[in-house]
Amino acid sequence: MNPALLIVLFGIGVGGMILCLLRAARGPTTSDRIVGVDAMVTITTALLVLLGLMLKRRIYLDVSLVYAVLAFVGVLVIARYLERGL
């Protein structure tokens, strides 16, 4: 792969992450912040795989899979907490 194309795609994804981070910083309610963090986590999962292609390390696929599992469980726990408390 062309390294310049990969760096440009990584920059585009980081731009989306920055927008989600702004929403998580200034969202009016708690649900807005959680929605922003949830989208940021999904973008991070995609960017970890892209980073593995950039650095030619296959271990980043495993890191991405574990990150996706932990983020899924975390978002479910936060949603349950918002709904009825722990």
Add this chain to the structure above:
Amino acid sequence: MTAAIVGGILMSIGAVFLLLGGLGIFRFPDVYNRLQAGTKCTTLGAVFTIVGVGVAEPAWIFKAVLVAVFILLTNPISAHALARASRKSGVALWEKSLVDVQQAPEGAEEAGAEAADEPVEETAEETGGAEEPS
């Protein structure tokens, strides 16, 4: 060479969808609008990006498809849990939203109540019939 080109195209589509998902989360007026924009665009973008990496590097295709299928299965579940939690915790809709499903007209509520009552009576009769022989 062809695999690299196809993978690059898929990754480009995915990255653009990731950026659009972030833009929707930043610009939309409401929790629920933000949730649907963020979830759909971000899921599609992540799946396209990861499958594009798998196509560009053919030795990685199995784990890449595994990660993509996992995201495709779990992301709607977490979005649904977040939407239900924010609805039950009392986050208001946008003031220009037209339809609020949970404030349905009275006829729909009565129909739902009747449909909910009928199975209860049947189970009561069944338990009563079961108690008589004993």
